[in-house]
Amino acid sequence: MKIEDFQDLVERIYLKRDSARGLEGTHMWFMEEVGELTRALRRGDDQGNLEEEFADVFAWLATMASMSGVNLSEAVAQKYAAGCPGCKSTPCSCP
Numbered sequence: 001m002k003i004e005d006f007q008d009l010v011e012r013i014y015l016k017r018d019s020a021r022g023l024e025g026t027h028m029w030f031m032e033e034v035g036e037l038t039r040a041l042r043r044g045d046d047q048g049n050l051e052e053e054f055a056d057v058f059a060w061l062a063t064m065a066s067m068s069g070v071n072l073s074e075a076v077a078q079k080y081a082a083g084c085p086g087c088k089s090t091p092c093s094c095p
Helices: 003-021 023-043 047-067 072-080
Strands: none
Touching (some): 003 023, 003 047, 003 072, 047 072
């Protein structure tokens, strides 16, 4: 699935509810999911749980981007298409 397809899917599933909650409240849920991912990484959870936690974080990020009028696919391509934003190399050669 492409980034734009995922962002569109998350919009169809959650944007109405998340918009009603507002960006601040949605950001708090996002941070809770980041915390769950952090705990899973620290514990060395199995691959399946790590995949679920990464997916949850990405979904919350996508809904906040939509709420803010940001197309994630375009934003990522614009910032990283030329490589590292700092040194423009792939792989990064920043000191």
